[in-house]
Amino acid sequence: MAGPSDVCVLLPTMDEAATIEDVVAAYREEGFENVLVVDGGSTDGTQRLAAEAGARVIEQSGEGKGQAVREAVRDHIDAEFVLLADADATYDAADAPAMLEPLRDGRADHVIGDRFADIRPGAMTRLNRIGNRLINRAFARIHGQDYRDILSGYRAFTRESFEALSLAAEGFGIETEMAVECVKRDLTVEVVPITYRPRPEGSDTNLHPIRDGGIIFLELYRKAKTNNPLFYFGSVGTIATIGGILVAIYVLYDWIAHGIGHEILAIVSAAGILLGIQLLMFGFLADMILTLHRERLGDGD
Known part of the structure; x- marks a missing residue:
């Protein structure tokens, strides 16, 4: 069975100084020594704080979360498994073993953490809840699979399966694109219940619900050309x-x-x-x- 040394915890960041130290420390306490922070050019000291907490830090060559994830897996990760999470302390490092279990057992190529299984008060606005539900229903209708929470930023996947995906999204559309590509490539996907917490005070989100929601809907429709x-x-x-x-x-x-x-x-x-x-x-x-x-x-x- 693979151990923590066969896992790379991947944390894309952009001005996450308020939380990055705690997030890196939490994964290291769970036994994950290989923590990679891919930073988009933060100006608040995120890179320094991540390095001091024990993470390996690189600055991405382009912009956006999607580009950061692709560049990290392509050029900087050799581990068999990748655990992708946000650096805003909304995800629980204690859920990592459950996220990795389907990969280690060979049951899945890609794992999605279902935030709605245990979403804490204040973790998501009413507007975001409605938008998430609509997007998930649209995905199930268009692409024929119900992954329950395709916008979840907590993912685990084999590096081999990720390299089989054709990904081009630059920003937050990367989660949607990965879900669509999993359907298209007929990859085995398992959904795991996780805890989703509110962002700590002083930590600002980089997500713009209306703009990013529109981009995600367009991405779902565009990808339907080959899937449906x-x-x-x-x-x-x-x-x-x-x-x-x-x-x-x-x-x-x-x-x-x-x-x-x-x-x-x-x-x-x-x-x-x-x-x-x-x-x-x-x-x-x-x-x-x-x-x-x-x-x-x-x-x-």
Whole structure:
């Protein structure tokens, strides 16, 4: 069985001076000596405090959490397992063994910590709770898997499985992208209940709920192109068709009731309906091709 020496605790940071020492110390107390802090250019002393607490510290070459994670795994981690956490003290180092157990037992390639299993008062605003629920439901609907908390920053994965993922997100979209890629690559994912705590006083979040939530929804939709083409093309096709029909109803009503013709609107209506039907047909065809492709891969195994 792998021990703590086969695990690298990865902590992306950006101005986390208020919490970084305690977070690094907590993982070291759990027996994890290999703690890697990848810093995005903090100006509050985060790097110095992390190093003093016993972490290995590097400064990332680019910007954003996603880029930090990719660079760390690609260039600075040799351990078999990676435990990814935030440096804001919201996650409990004591949950690390449970997060790593499915990897060590060979049950999973990727583990997601479910914050909603034990979320403490004040850890998440009502707006964030609603946004998280909507995003998780959208993910389950679009990609066909319910991982319960795809935005969780507490992850554990094998380095080998991570290298199989095609990741490009720069910021907080990295969690969503990893979840989508796990579905696409047919990786085994296990969800583990964890504790989620409020940020300590004096620790400010780098997350912007409206902006980052919008980015995550767009990422979910964009990734549906290859995972669920029927939804990707069908949703736009349905909107275009319904819009065209509504315009057609208005044109027809105005012509019958008042004798007023709307030639341009009639053309727009016809174009919308035709475009919508074509997109729906393309979505069905693409979905059939994807299904056949997956069946052939399954037969090949």
